[in-house]
Amino acid sequence: MKIAKTWHLFAPNVWAPVEVCAVTVYLDAADAETPVGSLRAAVDESLPERAELFPAPIAPELPGPACLVELLGQVALTLQAIARGPAGRFLLARAAADDAGSTLVIEARDPVLIVDCLEAAAAMLETLQVGGRPAAEAIRASLVERADDVCLGPSTMLIVDAAAARGIPWRRLGDLSLVQFGHGRRQRRIWTAETDRTPAIAEAISRDKQLTRQLLAAAGVPVPRGMLAASAAEAWRAAEAVGLPVVVKPLHGNHGRGVFLELTDRAGVEQAYAEAVAESRPGAAVVVEEHIPGIEHRLLVVGERMVACARGEHLHVSGDGRRTITALIDAQLNNDPRRGRTETLPNKTIETDPGVRAELARQGLGPDSIPAAGRRVLVKRIGSHGPDVTDLVHPEIARIAVRAARTLGLDIAGIDLVATDITLPAGPQAARICEVNAGPQLLIHAQPSAGPPRPVGAEIAAMLFAAGETGRIPVAAFLGCREADLPAMLASRLEDAGLTAAVTGPAGKWVAGQRCSTADHATPAAARDALVAPDIDLLVCALDWQSIAAAGLPMDRIDLLVLGPLPERTAAAAGATVEAVVRLLVAAVPASGMIVCDATPAWAADHARRGLADVVDAAALPGAGDLAARLAAVVAPFPAIPRRADAILR
The missing domain is CATH 3.30.470.20 (ATP-grasp fold, B domain)
Known part of the structure; x- marks a missing residue:
């Protein structure tokens, strides 16, 4: 078993609404002959949490290689849950039809930690396949320590959640x-x-x-009451001046290190001074204060x-x-x-x-x-x-x-x-x-x-x-746009209306009216990075479907989606089709948003019946000015964004 490639996908993506890690796994002949049922039982002896997280048996309709790949994913997700919860359960395993390698997609709490968990899971399975016993406790401890190093801390996650x-x-x-x-x-x-x-x-x-x-x-x-002391003798004099008992602690410090409480005699104060100095910055004094x-x-x-x-x-x-x-x-x-x-x-x-x-x-x-x-x-x-x-x-x-x-x-x-x-x-x-x-x-x-x-x-x-505030700004996204300059033209109209935009697309990147790059920026990563700019009111991004398939969407909400002509027959990219990418984009448009299509799609009527976003034929919006006006209507619910329809329509 060999993990050949891993890549991280933003949320949402063509696989799941959560961030995932996609994996290419190569299996050898010995792997194909491994009885997965007995291997799973051996896993559960070393890692009983797997059965708690995945109580159902592996789907019997999966071919043998896919069963082994799914077991790899289950072990990796179990190790991830042990290292840093809460547990993730999304898992998809697909056996390879040729020598391209099997595909595994699993939920990722952290892009670095999940790769370590995958490698540890593969090593555990290989050990068990040859009748060995993996050092499960050492693996657990190592991954917990790794999570402390690479994951967001618990205080941060309380705010994030x-x-x-x-x-x-x-x-x-x-x-x-x-x-x-x-x-x-x-x-x-x-x-x-x-x-x-x-x-x-x-x-x-x-x-x-x-x-x-x-x-x-x-x-x-x-x-x-308190005083500073720069020597053990000064610490005792300070204690006498403040009045016993006293507390001695570093001038700079945290987590209670080097803090000594209720000291009542000279020996205790002077010893505490020496310990407090060791916990403080070089050359810093020590605080002596009343207890x-x-x-x-x-x-x-x-x-x-x-x-x-x-x-x-x-x-x-x-x-x-x-x-x-x-x-x-x-x-x-x-x-x-x-x-x-x-x-x-x-x-x-x-x-x-x-x-x-x-x-x-x-x-x-x-x-x-x-x-x-x-x-x-x-x-x-x-x-x-x-x-x-x-x-x-x-x-x-x-x-x-x-x-x-x-x-x-x-x-x-x-x-x-x-x-x-x-x-x-x-x-x-x-x-x-x-x-x-x-x-x-x-x-x-x-x-x-x-x-x-x-x-x-x-x-x-x-x-x-x-x-009621979410910190969001309006987002206009283009897919399959005929005119490469249309996103920039739209942004220019919006700038004229008093809106500061960021633009990313095949022709480059613009932020607040300044062209930052002429390189291709039609990727989710480029659009996601543009949202970091602290002075923009909205984002206009042109994306290509292959990059969305490989990386996921750069945001979970799109207010104006423009779908241009897309290839009818094309090979899958990163395991996903262009139709799956379109479905992902459409699902990201809220009911208050708008979808502009090159031709009215077959799903438009059902979309309208379900009270979802309006679907408009692009023929009714021939230019950037018309799109800008539509976008201005879409962003109207956003407070504190200037809206000058007259300037947009000029």
């Missing part, structure tokens, strides 16, 4: 966590939990704990509202007189299904790091100590965020959190506030804000240990786009 549920189009820009929602002038962008309106200044302030504390104090937001009694809470502020609050938890283990503290941590804390090394889990694996060792030392213990049966040992203070307590937050505390975010200038912020009782006002209990975080983790609010999950992704999507 919420936006997609509202019909807001999105795409990943590059291979990091930059995502564009909407198109052209109406687009918005995020990077994890930061937006295109998160000021760089605000983000930089939040990384400096001392500057953050100073600004909050100046604005009247309650914060602990605030109570429980740390993480409050999420989005815009002008506190939308979620998770209560922190101290982590303990209970001794049994037999196992070391390290073993107890693994057995009693790291077995939590919400905890692990992958970024898809809200809480991280507890390691015996300097903070844990310092906490144990205060109790006269170490990682290798064996506590007596029943002894409760504190391992880490605020080692995780657990239950949701959003509904319990006192309005005054919520207002303080919002003021803290506004003081720094953040539109999305994670506020760490220590309070004895989150249900009471901040003043009487001396509650204090200890940190303000830009780009906060969202998963702790979506997956609390108790209480309702909070729709934090939907809250951020609502801040980006008002109710």
Whole structure:
């Protein structure tokens, strides 16, 4: 079995409404003789999740080679679901009629990850075919780690999924966590939990704990007293000035690394200083501040509202007189299904790091100590965020959190506030804000240990786009156009009417009236890239059917579709026919849109009966001006786009 070629298709495409990976697979003689039933049983011993994801038997009408190719797809999709959910189930297998290779099309959560899953699946099947046993656990762990490297992170996906549920189009820009929602002038962008309106200044302030504390104090937001220290001796003097007990933490840092709480003596402060320096930037000072009694809470502020609050938890283990503290941590804390090394889990694996060792030392213990049966040992203070307590937050505390975010200038912020009782006002209990975080983790609010999950992704999507807005701009698409310059002529008429257009087609690429290229741009990738331009009101793209068959559509909605004469007899491209491409394009036109055809198609009457988009004969629209007028009518429902019909018709 050999995976000869893979290629990614945008959504929608001729195969499915979701993004897919198409694969060419070559099978050898041994593959053709493989009994698929027994091979499938062997797969399920190593990968029982396959049977859960695909409980039905492989279709008996498929020829032997197609059965094996389908099993390859099932294993790959199962591995993809393990590495990064949710599970994808679309799968199509076609056996080769000649030496061209079999075709496999499967749903792809990520174009890089799915190829790794396919290669791992092929290796597993080859091992099983010769009677071996694949290293399934190692394969799982490797793919989970790979998904953390190449896939969008869970906080980003919470926002993406919420936006997609509202019909807001999105795409990943590059291979990091930059995502564009909407198109052209109406687009918005995020990077994890930061937006295109998160000021760089605000983000930089939040990384400096001392500057953050100073600004909050100046604005009247309650914060602990604190000082900077550039040496261990200075740290102790600062502790004496602030008043014991104290907290020592890096000036720059995150995820609680290098933070030491409730220090009461010089030795502890000086040791904490050394550890905090190691976690900070070279040459940076360390923050020494008063210890605030109570429980740390993480409050999420989005815009002008506190939308979620998770209560922190101290982590303990209970001794049994037999196992070391390290073993107890693994057995009693790291077995939590919400905890692990992958970024898809809200809480991280507890390691015996300097903070844990310092906490144990205060109790006269170490990682290798064996506590007596029943002894409760504190391992880490605020080692995780657990239950949701959003509904319990006192309005005054919520207002303080919002003021803290506004003081720094953040539109999305994670506020760490220590309070004895989150249900009471901040003043009487001396509650204090200890940190303000830009780009906060969202998963702790979506997956609390108790209480309702909070729709934090939907809250951020609502801040980006008002109710009813989708960030879309009008799109006019041409297929089989006789006049190569017609799209550019149409765009010129629209420019005259005050609309800024991007144009892609065989004659080149234009954006905002400027010709960017004379090379052929009649491809989905070129049209998709044009939608990144931040100053366009609409897109006009000419496409060739072969490129659509191979790559899918560059957008999921077309407002004006112009179908010119197409070849009647032609070989399939990327396994799809020109008729399949036309069906795909027509399905992308909403009822409010319009389809212009070179001749009235046979399906036009049925289209009208079903209340779908209007179908117009091209003979009634001889020129670019007429098309522009029609397009102006189509885009009329789009708010905030200038419409000057008189200028278009001139």
